[in-house]
Amino acid sequence: MKDLSMIRADTAGLADGRIFLDSAGSSLPPAIVVDTMIAHLRREAEIGGYQAANERLDDLDAVKTSIATLIGATPDTIALSDSASRSWADFAYSVPLRPGDRILISGADYASNAIGALQRAKATGAVVERIPSDDTGRLDTDALAAMLDERVRLVSLQHAPTNGGLVNPIAEATRIAHRVGALVLLDACQSTGQLPIDVTALGVDAMSSTGRKWLRGPRGTGFLYVRRELAQTMEPARLDLHSAEWVGPQEYRLAPDASRFEFWECGVAARLGLGAAVDYLLDQGPDEVYAAVADRAAYLRKTLPEIPGVTVRDLGTEHSGIVSFTVDGHDPEQLRDRLAEHAITVTVSHASSTLLDMTDRTLPAVLRASPHYFVDHHDLDRFHTTLTTLTH
Structure with a gap:
């Protein structure tokens, strides 16, 4: 990883001593x-969006490579795509479902995913069921195994939830789900860019993620990974002239790979910005970045409880870079x-984002600190x- 002072100098939001703890x-x-995004927008203004995009076709392809x-x-x-939620929905809404089919979600699932699953169930006659959590708060893989039968069509897993530092056992859960042929869709919105991810080792069938969080990319960007065999055979719920080709009056041909899950229109500048963000991470050395994030979060988990009234609310045995906490007698929003x-x-x-877990723990809201590698111990x-001064 580059010298931290250089990285901080690259980050305008840290000017004037500001401390940024919201990479989640x-x-x-x-x-x-x-710079990449602004340069492309200026080029669009000079020659038009189509020609400007045509000049960057190789660079756009390189975003996927990165x-x-x-x-x-x-x-x-x-x-x-334009977001993790869009990517999740593009895949989930394309899984064929019949009355009586089952969709399993985890207790840490994000609201958008749960709502999408419930809507799909309502439209198809399928049912949505929750996978229990174990005593540590992680997804209970034994309980998952006991729930499985041939009616389970889709298992939605949350790698790292939005409301705390939990990391779920994805590889094990995926192996179990595959015993009955269920498809596993992983939400990696909060893990890509701060935790090691190898989709082959995890074994998932699909994975959704965003650009704006730990990847340090722009808003309005995201991506969907689809296992090659599915990418070549699965038909998305929606198509356009990019995801398919109109080859006859009554005939169309799907794109041969995961691009069948894309639409033609997009924010080109944003996608180039996403590519620049991923390349920046690769240049730093992802393993060094992951270690730095883990270090910052562990430091917070160690020091925050020293403040009277502070309770760290993170679950699980393995932790992400998200640190959730409450302070006795203080409203989270006001603080x-x-x-x-x-x-x-x-x-x-708020509880509305992870309803099942937060309801279980009777937590209406938690404060969330998520330090990236550009934050140092002095900031923390x-x-x-x-925080001590404000609460005492």
Whole structure:
């Protein structure tokens, strides 16, 4: 990884001593991402969007290559989209379902995924069921095994939830689900860019992710990985002239790979920015970045409980870079806003985002600090001191 001072100098959002602890929401892009996007927008203004895009066709193809390199895939298994939620829905809505079929979701599943599963069930006569969690809060793989039968068509797994540092046992859960032929769709929105991901080792059939969080890319970007055999045979629920070709009055031909899950129209500047963000991460050395994120989060989990009234709410035995906590007698939103007055950015995760888990724990909301590798221990100490002052 580059010298931390150089990385911080690349990050405009850290100017004037600001402390940014919300990479789980929308992280700070490095300068190359911003410059890449602005340069393309200016080029569009000069020669028009079509010609500007045509000049960058190789670079657009390279975005998929970079993503594939990061997650252990191949470019033909990557479809670009505008968000993780869009990617998740594009796959989930394309899984054929009949009355009585079962969709399994985890207790940590994100609201958008759960709503999509419920809508699909309503439209098809399928049912949505929850996979229990074990005593640590992780997905209970023994309980999953006991639930399985031939009616389970889709298993939705959350790699790292939005409301805390839990990391679920994805590879094991996927092996179990595949015993009955179920398809496994992994939401890696909160893990891509901060945790090691190898889709081949995990064995998942599909994976959705976003650009704006730990990848430090722009908003309005995301991607879908689809296992090659599915990418070549599965028919998406929606098509256009990019995902398929109109070859006769009553006939169309699907694109031969995961691009069948893409639409033609897109924000070209944003996609080039996403590619720049992934390349920036690859240049840093992903393993070093992952280690740095883990270090920052572990430091917070160690030091935050030193403040009277603070309770760290993270579940599980393996942890991500998200640190969730509450402070006795303090409303999370008000405390978030007071920290912002001191140039410290955290966010609040509400029960509506992870309804099953938060209801189980009777938590209406938690504060969420998610330090990326550009945050140092000095920043975290200042955060600790400010939080102590504001709460006592």
